[in-house]
Amino acid sequence: MKATSRSSTIEILETRIVPSTLDIVGGVLRYTANSGSINSIAIFVESVNGGTDNQLLFRDSENITLGLGAQGIFSYAFGGQSDVRGSLSAFDSFDLDLGDQNDSLFIDRLTKPLTADTGAGTDSARISNSNNSTPLVVNGALSIKAETIRVDKAVNSATNVSFTTDNLDIGQFASINAT
Numbered sequence: 001m002k003a004t005s006r007s008s009t010i011e012i013l014e015t016r017i018v019p020s021t022l023d024i025v026g027g028v029l030r031y032t033a034n035s036g037s038i039n040s041i042a043i044f045v046e047s048v049n050g051g052t053d054n055q056l057l058f059r060d061s062e063n064i065t066l067g068l069g070a071q072g073i074f075s076y077a078f079g080g081q082s083d084v085r086g087s088l089s090a091f092d093s094f095d096l097d098l099g100d101q102n103d104s105l106f107i108d109r110l111t112k113p114l115t116a117d118t119g120a121g122t123d124s125a126r127i128s129n130s131n132n133s134t135p136l137v138v139n140g141a142l143s144i145k146a147e148t149i150r151v152d153k154a155v156n157s158a159t160n161v162s163f164t165t166d167n168l169d170i171g172q173f174a175s176i177n178a179t
């Protein structure tokens with residue numbers, strides 16, 4: 001029987017992981033979720049100096065990489081790499097791509113137009129906060145694509161609201177007021 005020699009060559013598969021990235025490109029805050037990750041994203045706005053220097057607090061359930069356009073504007077908060085904070089005045093609108101898997105998007109406050117595509121998977125989006133009397137101010141277009149969308153407070157100052165969804169749930173405190 002002929003002996004077979006084993007190759008000592010180790011095949012290295014290129015499994016380069018592209019992390020979820022927050023960047024500012026052309027005045028648009030872009031968030032691109034890593035392929036394969038289940039993202040749980042939350043958007044908050046913190047009033048600083050009486051509202052003259054509002055800060056965006058952007059949270060994911062996984063680590064966020066800051067793109068070149070966001071570096072120096074956004075920085076990590078709360079001692080980890082899954083919360084970033086930066087000035088709302090540094091960009092004009094949001095564009096979120098949550099990628100595959102079953103993702104969730106929670107929007108507490110905005111004051112900027114937002115487009116969100118939750119991508120493949122069974123995804124949910126919710127517009128809410130603990131104080132439903134505080135409306136969500138958009139100041140432009142609001143466009144969300146998710147299998148389930150729940151609105152639990154007033155959406156104000158929107159030039160256009162577009163929900164692409166299988167299940168739209170409007171809570172008792174909610175209203176949508178496009179201008």
Ligand SMILES: [Ca+2]
Nearest residue numbers: 037098099100
């Ligand atoms: Ca995802």
